[in-house]
Amino acid sequence: MTKPFxxxxxxLSPKERIIVALDVPTAEEAREIVRELRGEVGAFKIGSxxxxxxxxxxxxxxxDSGLKIFLDLKFHDIPNTVANAAIEAARLGVWMLxxxxxxxxxxxxxxxxxxxxxCEKEGLVRPLIIGVTILTSSTQSVLDEIGITCGVQEQVVKxxxxxxxxxxxxxxxxxxxxxxxxxxxxxxxxxxxxxxIRQFATKDDQKxxxxxxxxxxxxxxxxxxxxxxxxxxxxxxxxRRIIGxxxxxx
Numbered sequence: 001m002t003k004p005f006x007x008x009x010x011x012l013s014p015k016e017r018i019i020v021a022l023d024v025p026t027a028e029e030a031r032e033i034v035r036e037l038r039g040e041v042g043a044f045k046i047g048s049x050x051x052x053x054x055x056x057x058x059x060x061x062x063x064d065s066g067l068k069i070f071l072d073l074k075f076h077d078i079p080n081t082v083a084n085a086a087i088e089a090a091r092l093g094v095w096m097l098x099x100x101x102x103x104x105x106x107x108x109x110x111x112x113x114x115x116x117x118x119c120e121k122e123g124l125v126r127p128l129i130i131g132v133t134i135l136t137s138s139t140q141s142v143l144d145e146i147g148i149t150c151g152v153q154e155q156v157v158k159x160x161x162x163x164x165x166x167x168x169x170x171x172x173x174x175x176x177x178x179x180x181x182x183x184x185x186x187x188x189x190x191x192x193x194x195x196x197i198r199q200f201a202t203k204d205d206q207k208x209x210x211x212x213x214x215x216x217x218x219x220x221x222x223x224x225x226x227x228x229x230x231x232x233x234x235x236x237x238x239x240r241r242i243i244g245x246x247x248x249x250x
Contacts (some may be wrong), residue, residue, distance in 0.1 A: 014243045017216060019193070021226030025049055025052035034062065036235050043095060045224050049115075056078050056092055063093035069222070070193075072074040074132050076100035079107040083114040086129065090115050094127050098172060101131035101159040109167035126172065128191065131163035136174040136196035153177050157184045164190055173192035175218065177209030182219035195224040211240050 018041040022030040030050050037044075046059055051233050054148050063069050069095055071094040077084045082099055089097045099111055114130055119126040127171035133156040134143070140152055148155055156177040161184060163171050168192025178192055194215050225242070 002187070004116050006217045010223075012042070014212075014216065014229070015040065016238065016241075017222050018242070019043045019045050020197075020223050020232075020239075021045040021047060021072075021224050021227055022050050022086075022230075023226045024050055024230065025053055026050070026057045030058070033230055033235065034067065036245075037239060038067070040239050042222070043070055045070040045072050047072040048074075056088075059089075059092045059094065062174070064097075068095040070094070070096040070098075071127075072098055072224075074098055074100050075111075077107075079110040080118060080122075082107050084213050085110045086111045086115050087118045090119055090124055093125070096128040096130060098130045098132050099168075101133055101163050101168075101171070104146070105162060108163060108168055112167040129168050130170040130172055130191060130193055131159065131166075131168045132172045132196075133159040133163075133173075133177070133219045153180050157181055160184065161188075172224075175215045175220070176218050178215060178218040191221045192219060193222045193224060194220040195226075197223045197225045197228065211245070213245055 016246065020033065020037055020041050022033055022044050024030050024033070027050065028168070034044060034129065044062065044067055051059070051073060059069060061070060067075060071089050076099065086097055086099065099108060101108065110132065115129065116126060118124070132151055136191050138152070143155065143161060153176070157174050157180050160171045160173065160181045164185060164187055170193060171181065172193050174196045175194050178194055181192055197212050199217060212223050227237045229235055
């Protein structure tokens, strides 16, 4: 089994840290984005929208072409179901997948253990498994209405610690919590993947946002960027502008 080495990530270039979100309704639209940006960014994210439209065969199409794919389906179910779903994702050849930390420790530990065993047995590259903490669209009022009484940052850090204890490779956290999560981690190779990047687009439904440069400076390893790139008139120019801003501030 080939294992991903998180220790490689501090040396990544800004370009390699960008994960472009293929949040579009059809596989053909996603393919168009891939054709434009392949080689210009580190990876691509397949989320619920295009996965539901195009299915697992589209995921396999992209992984077979050599692309790094983050399968963003936020698995959250009973431990057996999530572990089996993650195994199938590993068989698709994805580079990264995520589960909801709110599924609890048994779900996370079982997923990590069973994916590792299957990858060893079948000679697969083990995907990075990261945990979703609190969605970037959630504010304190959202947490209050679902019965989570502590603050957003406190809850994110608590869930990040739980994910680390369960053997996950990292977490998804909004830009606002990057520094707090990084400070709380005892594992130097624990990954932080952040959505909610806004450079020159409106915030839309994302509430806890920062720029790509700010997110990387705060300690994020990877940034998932969707609308600021895929809705740009010139997607390649948008990517290069984001990268250029990061380089000039370092």
